[in-house]
Amino acid sequence: MSEMRRVTAIKNGTVVDHIPSGNALMVIRMLRIDVSRSTPVSLVMNVPSDKVGRKDVLKIEDRELSQEELDRLALIAPAASIAIIRNHAVAEKLVVDLPSDLINIASCSFSNCITKNDREPLPQRLRVISQDPLEVRCYYCGKGQEISELIDNIL
Ligand SMILES: [Zn+2]
Structure with missing residues (x-):
């Protein structure tokens, strides 16, 4: 929980956690998020993590990523864990699945x-x-x- 609090909490949207450190900008690109026009996106890089050493965390407000969009991330963030946030609470947890x-x-x-x-x-x-x-x-x-x-x- 303390790790997650490093990033401002969002009301609705998607949190992509456990992105290998340094890959968050690639994740934004792969998700085709146009940062000049999209809803607010917050990015934290180089957070210490038990699971992957250091990690990046991405929060995308007012957008729920689909499983299909998430599976693209398997190429660069196979261990990413995803939370769909609705009304400040975790409504769904998803994992990235690299297809064969x-x-x-x-x-x-x-x-x-x-x-x-x-x-x-x-x-x-x-x-x-x-x-x-x-x-x-x-x-x-x-x-x-x-x-x-x-x-x-x-x-
Ligand atoms: Zn070919």
């Missing part, structure tokens, strides 16, 4: 991949080979995807 196939989450980085053929559109499908260390390959062409590429190619 990332369908239409990010596109393949290989420019000649079959998925780049506009005439016969295929869903983007990236396969998670290993979680730690993260290894992700395109289902179609087999190209390994760097984490930076995945983030650049988020759909």
